[in-house]
Each structure stands twice: as C-alpha cells, then as structure tokens.
Amino acid sequence: MQIGVLGATGPAGRGLSARLAANGHEVILGSREEERAAEAVRRLQERWPDRSLALAPATNEGAADAEVVVVATPWIAASTTAEAVADRLEGKVVISMANALAKVGHEFQPLVPPRGSVAASVQAAVPRALVSAAFHHVPAKELGDIDRPIESDVLVCSDHPEATALTVDLVNGLPDLRALDSGELSNAAPIEAFAAVLLQVNVRYRTRIALRFTGLDDGRVGAPRSADAVRAAAARQGVAGDHGQENP
Numbered sequence: 001m002q003i004g005v006l007g008a009t010g011p012a013g014r015g016l017s018a019r020l021a022a023n024g025h026e027v028i029l030g031s032r033e034e035e036r037a038a039e040a041v042r043r044l045q046e047r048w049p050d051r052s053l054a055l056a057p058a059t060n061e062g063a064a065d066a067e068v069v070v071v072a073t074p075w076i077a078a079s080t081t082a083e084a085v086a087d088r089l090e091g092k093v094v095i096s097m098a099n100a101l102a103k104v105g106h107e108f109q110p111l112v113p114p115r116g117s118v119a120a121s122v123q124a125a126v127p128r129a130l131v132s133a134a135f136h137h138v139p140a141k142e143l144g145d146i147d148r149p150i151e152s153d154v155l156v157c158s159d160h161p162e163a164t165a166l167t168v169d170l171v172n173g174l175p176d177l178r179a180l181d182s183g184e185l186s187n188a189a190p191i192e193a194f195a196a197v198l199l200q201v202n203v204r205y206r207t208r209i210a211l212r213f214t215g216l217d218d219g220r221v222g223a224p225r226s227a228d229a230v231r232a233a234a235a236r237q238g239v240a241g242d243h244g245q246e247n248p
C-alpha cells in the first residue's frame with residue numbers, strides 16, 4: 001500500500017515510516033520543507049543500507065496524494081496541516097496519531113483539544129476524509145528500530161467502518177502489533193489522553209512500556225471485519241454503522 005505521512009520528519013513519523021516500509025509498504029515522507037523530508041529519508045537509508053526500504057521524500061501536499069495518509073505532526077498543528085491538503089484527502093483513510101499533551105515540570109498532562117480529541121479536530125477539518133485514530137501509545141524509538149519486533153496493542157477508532165477495517169488491517173500487518181477496534185472516534189479522547197499516563201509511568205520507572213490487554217485471545221481478535229460486516233453487526237444491534245446514531 002502507498003502511505004503518506006504528514007510531519008514525517010519527527011521521531012514518530014520517521015519511526016512509523018521505517019516500520020511500514022520494512023513491511024512492504026511504499027511510504028512518502030511529508031514535510032513543510034521537502035529538503036527536511038529528503039534528509040529524513042537519507043538518514044533512514046543510511047541506517048539500513050542493506051534493506052531496500054521504499055521511502056520517498058515530499059512536501060506534505062505530495063504525501064497527501066498517497067492512498068492512505070497518516071497525520072504525525074504535533075497536536076496543535078494536526079488539523080490545520082490536514083485542512084491545508086483537504087482536497088487531496090477526500091474519500092481517503094486518514095490516520096491521526098497525535099496526542100495532545102503538555103509537560104509541566106516532571107509531569108505529563110493530557111490537554112483537551114477542540115472537539116475533545118485531536119482526531120475529532122482532524123475529522124472536522126477534513127469532513128470528506130475517513131479519519132481513524134491509531135498508534136498513540138507506540139513509542140517512536142521502538143517503532144523506528146526495525147531490526148526488532150515491537151510488541152504492543154494498538155487501539156483503533158473511527159466513525160467510518162471502512163477506515164477502522166483498513167487501519168486494523170494495516171496495524172495487524174506489522175509483526176507483533178495487535179490492533180483492537182475500540183469503537184467510534186469519540187473514544188479518541190481517552191485513547192489520546194492515556195498517552196500521558198504511559199509517559200508518566202515511563203518517567204517514574206525509567207523505562208518505556210507498551211500496552212498489552214489481557215482477556216483476548218487472538219482467535220477472538222481475528223482478522224479485521226469488513227465495512228459490510230461492521231454495518232451488519234451495527235444494524236443487528238439497532239445502531240447505524242457509520243455514525244452510531246440510533247436507527248429511526
């Protein structure tokens with residue numbers, strides 16, 4: 001799959017780009033300045049000279065032309081960055097990985113962005129895109145160390161079943177990551193906020209923890225459900241698949 005990453009020059013975007021490329025995806029690294037993206041690609045290629053990673057530099061506009069687009073900017077810039085390329089995102093799955101956090105002294109504190117979460121702000125900025133939220137708790141350094149597997153659960157939520165299905169599929173295609181469909185985009189608020197808790201624990205115990213839920217066996221998590229299956233299940237429960245509104 002061809003995946004564009006907006007703000008790919010930071011640790012999170014670079015790490016995710018490397019991990020995706022190491023697993024067969026073609027990744028376009030976007031930046032406000034193409035030269036910075038080119039430098040990021042150079043650094044990744046130099047780190048793994050023996051791997052043929054399909055990485056290409058671009059502006060954020062160029063990255064937004066990809067089939068699927070990830071927003072990996074700081075939270076404050078996520079919706080404006082997506083809005084600036086809104087016409088290129090129409091009808092596409094757009095994955096928001098940004099967390100709204102502040103470091104106050106030694107404490108990480110979650111912030112409440114407009115509409116409750118960064119992902120919801122991005123969805124409002126690009127209403128014709130299918131926004132999902134994912135990758136919030138996966139540390140950049142481990143993501144980018146593609147010689148090692150990265151074991152973690154990845155909570156995925158969206159108001160669009162097809163975006164959930166594609167994102168779940170993408171995550172599950174990365175060895176040792178396990179995607180969990182966490183419902184509608186309203187759940188992006190606690191998912192993003194929980195990143196502050198993980199960072200705080202990391203500081204307290206001088207480590208880098210990952211998220212793993214118990215009580216699920218892989219058989220039950222299984223393959224991502226298709227958009228049709230999600231809609232059918234939602235209809236059986238008496239709710240609309242796309243937006244979770246009550247059926248009339």
Ligand SMILES: NC(=O)c1ccc[n+]([C@@H]2O[C@H](COP(=O)([O-])OP(=O)(O)OC[C@H]3O[C@@H](n4cnc5c(N)ncnc54)[C@H](OP(=O)(O)O)[C@@H]3O)[C@@H](O)[C@H]2O)c1
Nearest residue numbers: 007009010011012031032072073074075077098099139140
């Ligand atoms: N770091 C982690 O471990 C981690 C893990 C999971 C999720 N996240 C989330 O992923 C996002 C990116 O994290 P990061 O640590 O990589 O962030 P970062 O280094 O601060 O920013 C990433 C990139 O965003 C672009 N950017 C910065 N300010 C911008 C602005 N005002 N407008 C538009 N673009 C701007 C920059 O790229 P250019 O200057 O090249 O345009 C920058 O290199 C954050 O929201 C973070 O919460 C991080």
